[in-house]
Structure formats: structure tokens, C-alpha cells
Amino acid sequence: MSTTVTHVFITATNKLEPDDKHARKRIRKQAMSKSAQARKKRGGYGQHNLIQYPAEYLPCSGSKSDPQVSVKALIPASLASSSYEKMRIRYNFDLLDLSQLTSFHISYATANILANKPTMLTEVLGHRDWSYLNYLPGRIGHNSALDKAAACVAARAQQWLASPSEPVSSSILKLYSSALAALQAELQCPNACLRPDVLCATQLLGIYELLKMSTEDAWRYHSTGATALIKLRGPGRCETDFEKALVLSHVGQIFHEALNINQTCFLSDDPWQAALRSIPTTDNLFSDRSEPIISLLTTVCRVPEYFYKTTQIICVTRHDTPVGLVDDVKNNLQLLRLQLLHWYETFFGPASSDYPKVAIDKDRKHEALGFSFAVSIILNRLLFCLDPVENAPCEATAQDSALKILMIANQELSAVSQAELFMAIKFKVAKVTLATAERWRDWRMSVCAQAGSLMETLIMPKDVFVDWCQRMGWETPRQP
Structure with missing residues (x-):
């Protein structure tokens, strides 16, 4: 064999001497080059046991009676490195655990209760219900006002869980100030203020006031702002599931605000009634988006009109x-x-x-x-x-x-x-x-x-x- 050969091929006529170490090394390198290149393209280069499943998740019994589960169902997909996931890791808190604070049952009276008894928050965190928060993982990273509002809420929730008795830290107050500035910039733009992400940011800052254990007036500031945005957007912008969830979470507050200031409720208008009636699902009989609740809400939205006339x-x-x-x-x-x-x-x-x-x-x-x-x-x-x-x-x-x-x-x-x-x-x-x-x-x-x-x-x-x-x-x- 010539010493100038670059590639060595294994063939029946190309026997190698057992002690030809350099040749064996070149053969191994050549054999692995294509698979290494493929792993680099997939992003798995240098990572070991990618298809190995942890032993503790494997069936313990070899019985034929064991249920047959597909591999896809058994092995969870790896988490994407999304903006939401990065935020969750950074603040060590998942915003989806706040879903109960988006219910239509939340009102100004709730803000007063939390301000006086902050420890009550621990019993509702982590109980997840369907809400607009479910859609955040796919929306974080696309709107500055929403990103900053979400970060502000996550940081405050994490701090409260770690040290309930401590006041809001200066770093969180800076996040809040930044979130307000970003939201204000969006609200000053005639087109941007109509985006659902801007409405979501407004409602998230309302949750921040609940977590801050603020006074009723501070919470109402964001609540009335969200009401004004919903009215400005109109029923024509209540079409996607995300938009419907945003409106539904605020119906109770819109109703109470109308009574408080003695005005009719715009949700009693026919286009809004039609938008609300398009929401119901059958996932849970008394969830916020169930038929009984939507039926109840569409009825009570007319009450403020006749309260006003009676007064x-x-x-x-x-x-x-x-x-x-x-x-x-x-x-x-x-x-x-x-x-x-x-x-x-x-x-x-x-x-x-x-x-x-x-x-x-x-x-x-x-x-x-x-x-x-x-x-x-x-x-x-x-x-x-x-x-x-x-x-x-x-x-x-x-x-x-x-x-x-x-x-x-x-x-x-x-x-x-x-x-x-x-x-x-x-x-x-x-x-x-x-x-x-x-x-x-x-x-x-x-x-x-x-x-x-x-x-x-x-x-x-x-x-x-x-x-x-x-x-x-x-x-x-x-x-x-």
C-alpha cells in the first residue's frame, strides 16, 4: 500500500495488517464522519444517549396484560427554547399558575381582601383553569409591552412566594415602571393600541396590582383601562380564542364598573351579545367559558341599564x-x-x-x-x-x-x-x-x-x- 493514499477503503482485497494503527484510525474517522455531520445538522452532536429512556419510566412488568402505549405518548417532547420558557426559568415562576386571578369572579372587592389578607393568595396559586394566560407561551417575544408586563408579574409572584412579608423590591418596581412606559407607548399609537397583546399587557398589570397587595384604587386604574380598550376594540375584534379569553376574563369587571359609575353596560349591545354567545365550550359545566356562565353573563349585562333608569x-x-x-x-x-x-x-x-x-x-x-x-x-x-x-x-x-x-x-x-x-x-x-x-x-x-x-x-x-x-x-x- 502506498504511503500517499488519503482514503482507505475496506474491501475483500485490501487486507490490513493488525498492527497498522494509522490505517485503522483513518478507517474509524471516515466511518463516523457522515453520521457526525448528520448529528451536527440535527443539533445532537456531542450529546449522548439521546434515544435512551430513563429506567424509572419503563414498564416494571413483562405481563401481556400491561397496557400497550406508543412511544410518542410515553416519551414527552423536549421543551422548545422559547421566550416564554426563558422567562419562566429566569424568574422561577410559571404565569399559568395565576389563572384563577383571571376569572370573571375577580372584582374590586377581591383587591381589598388581598390587600388586607395577602396569605390567601397561596391557596389559589397553582390551580389552573382555562384563561388568556394559556396563550402566553406563543405570544411572549413578539410585543415589548406584553413581554415587560409578563416579566413584571412573574418577578413579583416569585418574590412574594419567597418572602411574603417583604415589600416590593426596587428591581421589580423598575420592571413595573418599564412595563408602564412600554404600554403607554403602545397606547399612543392608533393602530398598536388595538392589538390583543396590548390588552393582555393591560390586564396583566392589573394582576400585578393584586400581587402587590395594592389598594382598590390602584387595581381599578388598570381595570378601567382594560374596559376602555375592550370597548374601543369593539366586538369585531373578539374572534380568536385569545381575544375571546381576554374579553371573557373582564366581563365581571365591566359589569361592576357600569354599576359603580351608574352607566349602561356596552356588553348588552347586540353585537357584543353575539360575540359572547360564540364562546361556550363543554370542557367543564361551570368554567368561565361554559354555557351556564355565558348564559348568565349575557343576561346580567342588561342590569346596569335598568339600574341607571331606576336611579x-x-x-x-x-x-x-x-x-x-x-x-x-x-x-x-x-x-x-x-x-x-x-x-x-x-x-x-x-x-x-x-x-x-x-x-x-x-x-x-x-x-x-x-x-x-x-x-x-x-x-x-x-x-x-x-x-x-x-x-x-x-x-x-x-x-x-x-x-x-x-x-x-x-x-x-x-x-x-x-x-x-x-x-x-x-x-x-x-x-x-x-x-x-x-x-x-x-x-x-x-x-x-x-x-x-x-x-x-x-x-x-x-x-x-x-x-x-x-x-x-x-x-x-x-x-x-
Whole structure:
């Protein structure tokens, strides 16, 4: 064999002497070159045992009765090196563990509860429900405002879990300041402000205020901002699952804000109603995106409109109000009340046994029931205010609903934190209703005493009605 040969081929006629070490080395190098090049292309060069499965995951028994599982199902895919994964590793926290804080049950009352009892947060972290957070892994890394808001929330959550009693660190405050600046830049752009990522960033900063254990006012700042963005985007931008999840998580807050400032709720408009009705799934009977919840939400979105009209009648026009207008308000309140009763019968009455059997989250079920009772209290009391004679049973129904809310909180929910955080606003409605019961009853008795001598329908005195509204934090018209 010539000493100038570059490549050595193994053939039947090209025998090598056993002691030809240099030739054997060249043969091994040549034989492995192609496979090495292939591994480099796949990204697996220098990594060993890539297809070896850990022994602890292999079946322990060789029995033929063992279930047959495909390799693809048995071996999980490796995690992609995504922007979301990098953020999760950096802050040692997964934002999906905050999904319960995106529920429509969250309200300004929840912010107050957390500010006073921060330790309640530990019992809801990690319980994952479907929410807009599910879509974050695919969206992080594409929008600066969203990236910075997510980082801010993750950093705060991690710090709180590590040191609950420590104040927010200066580094996290810097992240928050940077997130606000990035969001403000997006909001100043007419086109950018309509992107779903900008709405998501706004809602994430609302979660940050909850984790910061801020006051109610600080949380409301972001909540009202998200409401304004949703209204600006319009129902035409509620088409993708991500967009629907963003809107759905905020429906409860939009409803409460409308009551608080005494305005109609834009979600009662037909295009928005159609957008909400396109959401339901059957994954869990009382999840936020289930048919019972969507049905309930589409009904209650009309309540603020008739709360506003009732306050105008009681606080402004009173007996100068055209009879036709008063009758229209009463008829619509009765219609909403009947729709709520129908909802209850469908999902909690005897007819509920005919409903398809699917998974049920019992806490969510009773929270939805509590919400329906709270809305029922409002409707019944508004009817009673406008006609205490014809609608005399309505106040008794309201008091009964208040007691049922307290019973749900005391007996039906799995944890104290679950009750206090997600039933907070329902508690308030119930407690204020019970606290004002005596004054309302006294007015009712005075009406009965003079009913025979009255020539016109009585309307509740303004001071009695306003006292109830003020205790709830609801605005009423000022004296003209």
C-alpha cells in the first residue's frame, strides 16, 4: 500500500495488517464522519444517549396484560427554547399558575381582601383553569409591552412566594415602571393600541396590582383601562380564542364598573351579545367559558341599564316621570328577573338532571350560583323601590337570596380563601342587603298604613334608596 493514499477503503482485497494503527484510525474517522455531520445538522452532536429512556419510566412488568402505549405518548417532547420558557426559568415562576386571578369572579372587592389578607393568595396559586394566560407561551417575544408586563408579574409572584412579608423590591418596581412606559407607548399609537397583546399587557398589570397587595384604587386604574380598550376594540375584534379569553376574563369587571359609575353596560349591545354567545365550550359545566356562565353573563349585562333608569326615576324625576317610562322599566326588570329564574331552574332545578353529564368544578358552580343570587337581589330591590305594593314579595326574596349567599360561603366552598376571594362582591351585596333590611321594612310598613288614602303609586324615598347605593359604592344622580 502506498504511503500517499488519503482514503482507505475496506474491501475483500485490501487486507490490513493488525498492527497498522494509522490505517485503522483513518478507517474509524471516515466511518463516523457522515453520521457526525448528520448529528451536527440535527443539533445532537456531542450529546449522548439521546434515544435512551430513563429506567424509572419503563414498564416494571413483562405481563401481556400491561397496557400497550406508543412511544410518542410515553416519551414527552423536549421543551422548545422559547421566550416564554426563558422567562419562566429566569424568574422561577410559571404565569399559568395565576389563572384563577383571571376569572370573571375577580372584582374590586377581591383587591381589598388581598390587600388586607395577602396569605390567601397561596391557596389559589397553582390551580389552573382555562384563561388568556394559556396563550402566553406563543405570544411572549413578539410585543415589548406584553413581554415587560409578563416579566413584571412573574418577578413579583416569585418574590412574594419567597418572602411574603417583604415589600416590593426596587428591581421589580423598575420592571413595573418599564412595563408602564412600554404600554403607554403602545397606547399612543392608533393602530398598536388595538392589538390583543396590548390588552393582555393591560390586564396583566392589573394582576400585578393584586400581587402587590395594592389598594382598590390602584387595581381599578388598570381595570378601567382594560374596559376602555375592550370597548374601543369593539366586538369585531373578539374572534380568536385569545381575544375571546381576554374579553371573557373582564366581563365581571365591566359589569361592576357600569354599576359603580351608574352607566349602561356596552356588553348588552347586540353585537357584543353575539360575540359572547360564540364562546361556550363543554370542557367543564361551570368554567368561565361554559354555557351556564355565558348564559348568565349575557343576561346580567342588561342590569346596569335598568339600574341607571331606576336611579333617574327615584333621585331625579320621581312622580313627574311619565307613567309609560316607569312601566317600561318595571316590565324589563321583571323580564330579567324571570330570565334569571329560568337560568336557575335549568342548571340547579329539577330540569338540571337532564343536562349532559360533564365535569363539574363544584367551587365554580357555587360561585356562579352566588353571583346569580347577588344579581337577583338587585333586580328584586329595584322592583320593590318602584312599587312596594304590587312588588311587596320582592324584598322578602332579596333577603332570602342574601342569606343563601352567606350559606354558600359558609358551607359549600372548599376553602376559606376560595370563598373570600371569589365571593367577595357577593358577600358585600348580601351583607348590605341585610344591614338595610330594617329601614326598608319600616318604609314598607308606612306604605301599608296609608295605602288606602294614596291616589298615586308610591316610589321609595330618595334618602332610603341612596343609603343602599352608597353602602354598595354605587353612584347616584345628584340633586338637580
